[in-house]
Amino acid sequence: xxxxxxxxxxxxxxxxxxxxxxxxxxxxxxxxxxxxxxxxxxxxxxxxxxxxxxxxxxxxxxxxxxxxxxxxxxxxxxxxxxxxxxxxxxxxxxxxxxxxxxxxxxxxxxxxxxxxxxxxxxxxxxxxxxxxxxxxxxxxxxxxxxxxxxxxxxxxxxxxxxxxxxxxxxxxxxxxxxxxxxxxxxxxxxxxxxxxxxxxxxxxxxxx
Amino acid sequence: xxxxxxxxxxxxxxxxxxxxxxxxxxxxxxxxxxxxxxxxxxxxxxxxxxxxxxxxxxxxxxxxxxxxxxxxxxxxxxxxxxxxxxxxxxxxxxxxxxxxxxxxxxxxxxxxxxxxxxxxxxxxxxxxxxxxxxxxxxxxxxxxxxxxxxxxxxxxxxxxxxxxxxxxxxxxxxxxxxxxxxxxxxxxxxxxxxxxxxxxxxxxxxxx
DNA sequence: ATAGAAATAGGTATTGTTACTTAAATTTAT
DNA sequence: ATAAATTTAAGTAACAATACCTATTTCTAT
Numbered sequence: 001x002x003x004x005x006x007x008x009x010x011x012x013x014x015x016x017x018x019x020x021x022x023x024x025x026x027x028x029x030x031x032x033x034x035x036x037x038x039x040x041x042x043x044x045x046x047x048x049x050x051x052x053x054x055x056x057x058x059x060x061x062x063x064x065x066x067x068x069x070x071x072x073x074x075x076x077x078x079x080x081x082x083x084x085x086x087x088x089x090x091x092x093x094x095x096x097x098x099x100x101x102x103x104x105x106x107x108x109x110x111x112x113x114x115x116x117x118x119x120x121x122x123x124x125x126x127x128x129x130x131x132x133x134x135x136x137x138x139x140x141x142x143x144x145x146x147x148x149x150x151x152x153x154x155x156x157x158x159x160x161x162x163x164x165x166x167x168x169x170x171x172x173x174x175x176x177x178x179x180x181x182x183x184x185x186x187x188x189x190x191x192x193x194x195x196x197x198x199x200x201x202x203x204x205x206x207x208x
Numbered sequence: 209x210x211x212x213x214x215x216x217x218x219x220x221x222x223x224x225x226x227x228x229x230x231x232x233x234x235x236x237x238x239x240x241x242x243x244x245x246x247x248x249x250x251x252x253x254x255x256x257x258x259x260x261x262x263x264x265x266x267x268x269x270x271x272x273x274x275x276x277x278x279x280x281x282x283x284x285x286x287x288x289x290x291x292x293x294x295x296x297x298x299x300x301x302x303x304x305x306x307x308x309x310x311x312x313x314x315x316x317x318x319x320x321x322x323x324x325x326x327x328x329x330x331x332x333x334x335x336x337x338x339x340x341x342x343x344x345x346x347x348x349x350x351x352x353x354x355x356x357x358x359x360x361x362x363x364x365x366x367x368x369x370x371x372x373x374x375x376x377x378x379x380x381x382x383x384x385x386x387x388x389x390x391x392x393x394x395x396x397x398x399x400x401x402x403x404x405x406x407x408x409x410x411x412x413x414x415x416x
Numbered sequence: 417a418t419a420g421a422a423a424t425a426g427g428t429a430t431t432g433t434t435a436c437t438t439a440a441a442t443t444t445a446t
Numbered sequence: 447a448t449a450a451a452t453t454t455a456a457g458t459a460a461c462a463a464t465a466c467c468t469a470t471t472t473c474t475a476t
Contacts, residue, residue, distance in 0.1 A: 013294075014319045019227030086221075111222045148422060163402050163462065176425045183465065184422095194371050194432055195406060195463070202410050356452065371432065384455050391435065402462055403433065417476100424471065433462070443452065 005031035007118070008054040010042045010068065011084070012061060020055065020084075020110070027115040039063040039071075046075050053118055058085040069101065080121035084110060103127040146188055154181045158198060159205035213239035214257055215326070218250045218276065219265040219292070228263065228292075228318070235323040247271040247279075254283050261326055266293040277309065288329035292318060311335040354396055362389045366406060367413035 007024055011017040014037055021035045034049060036042040039060060046054075054072055056065040063071075069081040082103040103117040106129055113129040120127035147155065157167045164182065168175040186197050215232055219225040222245055229243045242257060244250040247268060254262075262280055264273040271279075277289040290311040311325040314337055321337040328335035355363065365375045372390065376383040394405050 013224070013315060015227035015231060015315060016221070016224045017227065018230050018319075019223035019225065022226050022230060023223060107221060107223060111226075150423065161407055165462080173423085174425050176427090177423070179463080180425070181423080182463075186464075193464080195403060197463080198403060198406065199369055199410060202407060358453065373432080381453085382455050384457090385453075387433080387435095388455070389453085390433075394434075401434080405433080419476090420474085422471100422473070424469095426469080427467075429464100429466085431462100431464075434460080436459085437457075439454100439456080441452100441454070443450100445450080446448090 005053070005122075006049055006051045007031050007033050008042050008046070008049075008051040008072075009033060009035045010037075010039055010054065010060070010065075011035075011057040012037055013057075016057075023111055023114060024055070028118065039068040042068065043071055043075070046072055046079070050076065051079055053080045053082060053121060055082045055084060055114070058083050058087070080118075082114070082117050082121060082127075101126075103129075105129045147185065151181055151185050151188075154178060155185055155197075155201055156205075158182070159201035213261070213330075214259045215239050215241050216250050216254070216257075216259040216262040216264075216280075217241060217243045218245075218247055218262065218268070218273075219243075220245055220268045221265075224265075224315075231319055231322060232263070236326065247276040250276065251279055251283070254280055254287070258284065259287055261288045261290060261329060263290045263292060263322070266291050288326075290322070290325050290329060290335075309334075311337075313337045355393060359389055359393050359396075362386060363393055363405075363409055364413075366390075367409035 005028060007028065009017060009020045009024060011020060017035045017037060021033050024031070024033045032049075034042075034045065034051070036045070039056075040063065042054065051072075054069070056068055058065040060068075065083050065085075069083070072079045072081065080102040082105060083101050084105055084107050086107045102121040103126065105113045105117050105127075109129045117127045117129065153171075154167060157170070162170070164175055164178040168178045171178075182197055186192070189197075189200060191197055191200055213236065215236065217225060217228045217232060219228060225243045225245060229241050232239070232241045240257075242250075242253065242259070244253070247264075248271065250262070259280075262277070264276055266273040268276075273291050273293075277291070280287050280289065288310040290313060291309050292313055292315055294315045310329040311334065313321045313325050313335075317337045325335045325337065361379075362375060365378065370378070372383055372386040376386045379386075390405055394400070397405075397408060399405055399408055
């Protein structure tokens with residue numbers, strides 16, 4: 001006779017968490033489901049309750065799903081992590097997926113995909129709902145990864161509303177150096193036209 | 209003996225909707241709760257089911273909560289609308305609040321505030337959870353509201369990555385006219401510096 | 417040690433945005 | 447009808463970003 005399955009669900013939105021617990025309970029009637037609105041609550045209870053699976057929201061204030069997953073794996077490396085997200089951008093997913101998760105499920109698909117994900121991670125499989133999304137624009141994220149350290153630093157400054165002049169002063173280099181970097185970044189990202197780099201930086205500032 | 213209360217809940221996220229229905233059912237055991245993932249489904253059923261209250265998500269693809277609320281009021285002006293949102297920015301809330309809603313509840317507060325909101329709207333009161341948020345930065349939204357029609361139109365074009373030249377061609381006016389409007393908008397919004405208007409437009413594009 | 421990558425910085429030109437001015441035509445409201 | 451607001455558009459100037467180019471120094475890995 002095997003032990004009762006213990007599942008953690010962590011999401012900062014109370015209503016979403018309520019729905020999440022409902023779904024898990026519906027699908028896994030024999031499991032114990034614990035819901036937490038705050039990541040630190042889940043961490044506090046993890047040692048005592050010894051969860052087998054943790055279903056985490058990626059986007060949470062203060063401690064996001066990635067950080068929380070690392071903390072949980074610290075407590076017990078056998079805890080299986082299922083990451084939930086609303087984001088559908090391949091770039092974001094790719095940047096997150098390489099950090100030791102066991103499953104990745106999109107919130108829109110969660111009703112159908114969560115039980116599959118749980119079954120798979122318990123068999124030590126890695127599960128990704130909607131994997132075809134990842135094949136759509138492989139190039140872009142690879143190009144983003146091709147940016148050098150300095151180029152990344154400058155792109156972050158651009159996203160922070162800094163002009164080339166301001167960045168040059170902050171880094172104590174010539175404005176021509178910054179302009180040159182901007183050009184190289186634009187070429188790598190295949191951006192053209194007026195303020196295209198600024199628009200890109202602002203739109204993607206969360207993921208630099 | 210009064211009729212049974214009929215409540216609609218509309219949210220594009222299945223899990224959130226599930227949680228929402230749970231809360232409503234918990235709080236109002238005697239009511240009939242109908243949940244819809246898609247606004248058009250709610251519209252289709254509204255004539256037959258004659259809801260007294262509709263709890264709507266503000267941010268939905270294709271048809272947002274404002275549009276849906278107008279359609280529902282078209283079917284029956286007596287339907288009370290409770291708008292749910294995640295946004296906490298006073299600007300956004302102020303721009304939405306003046307469109308004939310009966311209640312405004314923040315998603316984070318929804319567990320506690322929803323039943324209060326329903327009771328109030330049924331008594332023909334207007335209910336706002338967390339009204340103190342609105343008093344924080346009154347000025348900015350008032351300035352935003354001070355924009356004229358043409359200024360708004362141009363701001364939307366700017367947010368759509370259009371240059372002054374492109375906007376001038378689209379509207380068949382001189383580029384100097386567009387530049388002049390840009391200046392007037394910047395002055396009204398108290399924006400200064402390089403590309404400040406573009407940055408503002410991109411950051412606020414959802415609420416123009 | 418040396419080749420390759422990265423960071424530095426200069427030139428030159430075009431285009432776009434900001435910031436100010438004035439002013440006429442048109443629309444809107446009282 | 448008249449005043450006020452809005453839209454239109456001109457001039458001028460400075461600053462910023464894009465889009466090319468070349469070239470030197472510095473770091474990095476084999």
